[in-house]
Amino acid sequence: MAVLTVSRRLLLQGTAALAGLAALGLRAHAAGGGRLVVAADSEPKNLNPAIVASNGVFFVASKVIEPLAEASYTGENGLAPRLALSWEGSSDGLSVTFHLRPGVTWHDGKPFTSADVAFSALQVWKPLQNLGRTIFADLTAVDTPDPLTAVFRFSQPTPIQLIRNALPAVTAVLPRHLYEGTDIATNPANVQLVGTGPYKFAEYKPGQYYRLTRNDAYWDTGKPALEEIVFRVLPDRAGAGAALEADEIQLAAFSAVPLADLARIAKVPGIKVIPEGYEGLTYQLVVEINHRRKELADLKVRQAIAHAIDRTYVVDTIFLGYATASTGPVPKNASEFYTADVETYPFDVARANALLDEAGYARGANGVRFSLKLLPAPYFNETRQFGDYLKQALAAIGIDAQLVNNDAAAHIKAVYTDHAFDLAVAPPVFRGDPAISTTILVKSGLPAGVPFSNQGGFVSAEIDAVIAQAARTVDTGARTQLYKTFQKLVAADLPLINVAEWGFITVARDTVENVASNPRWAVSNWSDTALKG
């Protein structure tokens, strides 16, 4: 009975998708045969990972276009070589030398050389890429003394620690021969990808699937194990679980199966739930604060809000245990930087109420001290649910929060351009180094309209100074120490409130092998992923 409803439902929802797969000769039970069918919940139109460094793009593109290095559980400095074999920074921080992998060819047969790296760095990562713009801001030239050596020259000291931590996400190398002299942003190769990776881009049917096929000439001889990967577009979250149970797909990453469904699906024979493999992509649940509001500019009020949030409830009920309570702006699993030695705000409603009384915001006749506008980011179920919870948590301390729901575009405009919020719930990503996408949430002086940055009008000369100093500190130990100071200052001053941090969950058939083999597994190249039987 259950099986019947499942297939009916899918048939009704995705007739087009199914028809497309039927054309591929895909039977309902597609296990084995070397074709892995994966649920894709978004459908990026520009698939170029060198321009759009985002997980939605990496999910598909990372199998085709490779970075210089990938994150690793065991490698030195948490890295495993990909297109670069080794890298070293000069002691003055003005240059970084990459020794590239020999014998690598592009999918169209042309050889991969240092000229491709130089072109990607100067023409794409630095001017066009969302993250590269900051990291490579001071990159002035890339010398190519021979085809296998690339020397990055910086005008200002740039810490090797930052470059190292950024390698997996920002250094996808593009083929120079296809991009040079063209309009990079509109190049057809942004969709019909050409890379050096273990899989070649075969076809994209909008609304249906992306199909990748094995690259027989891959540099890592004997890999990949699979013949094909099909990313089937399945935007409906309830649909991914059902499709897994019916064995129509074998893997759903990025929590495509809702958290609330995991306990049930884990009991289905043949299906496993894998919470590992996302350590390098930690999301943080953050309350953004508009310091232009007189009440919120008062530290006591911010402390009161931090004390009003029950992190245990957030972790256990909203995230069903698949999260960790936060202490500050760096997540616990970033062990290189994390420090627990910061101010903490245990759940204490009485204390929160006392702080608000002290701050001079007494309860009115209706029990309300003041009203706020609360904008939960719409990207995740959990951010919305936390918004619902925060409204209640604030009601308990006499703050009346009015929820405002927007779609993604309207939310970004309201918070980051128009500043039309008092509190917002945001899910920023920690990308291996605080300088990549974390300090921007706190530092001042950014123009309005920069998404996922400090648009709350918070200014602290002390914090700004630490951020600026760390950006120019080449010595790894000293730089790490500065970021520990940064965490202390942020936890004490509360420019924003860090509530919890979480990774995604993969659900797969147990025939899929080598899942979660590195800390960025879902967005890595899957060259060792295989299907049993």
Place this chain on the structure above:
Amino acid sequence: MAFLRRYLRSGAGMAGLLIIATIALGAIAAPWLAPRDPLAIAGPALLPPFTDARLPLGTDRLGRDMLAGLIHGARASLAVGLAAMVAALAIGSVVGTVAGFAGGLVDEALMRVTDAFQVVPRFLLALAFVSTLGPSIGTVVIAIALGAWTEPARLVRAQVLSLRERDFVAAARVIGMHPAEIAFREILPNALTPALAIAALIVAAAVLIEAALSFLGLGDPNIVTWGTMIAEGRNLLRTAPALSLLPGLALVITVLGIYLVSEGIGDALERRGRTTP
């Protein structure tokens, strides 16, 4: 009174009235039946129905009381439905009366505008309106009324066209009444009856559109609505089906009740047609 007596003779009408009266009573008495904020966290999350006497219908994903949600949700649904109906009837009858009474170019212009609104699917219109102006209970009401006023407008206009040739209108003209006074004080009250018959249908459609908008996340997030409850329960359809089934059932019963009432009104009007020719 005679109308009420005829209405009460209709079986469907009686059943509908009973259903709606019960729901309306629940909605009106919500602050006493469930005095806490229905969005407050009342207990452990995902408590199944009928396991805790304090929370008879259990709790949702965040631990909010399902029964309180259903009762307060009835308020939102009925309030939006009635408000949208009143707004639609008001716009519709004014447009219909003016068009029918003035005739000529005014009539042409107003009816083409009506056509323009009628060709756009109602739900699409509401969706576009709410997503532009932002979700709040006021915009939802206006958004629904925007798509619903055209039918009453056409019905009223048709009535006015026949009424304006009657003797009592001619008499009013003769005694020198202002045309606007004739239109709105003499003609409109007589033209309204058929529009009232579809009023209940407008309420039913409004309740459904409101639920659909909330389901898509375009409802007012600060109040409980059945549509939001269904949307939130949808992800747990297989682990905790009650979360979406209960509000879904409430929605079905309400809309059914309203349809039965409209049936009753229709029956009553028809009987009048037979007994007093």
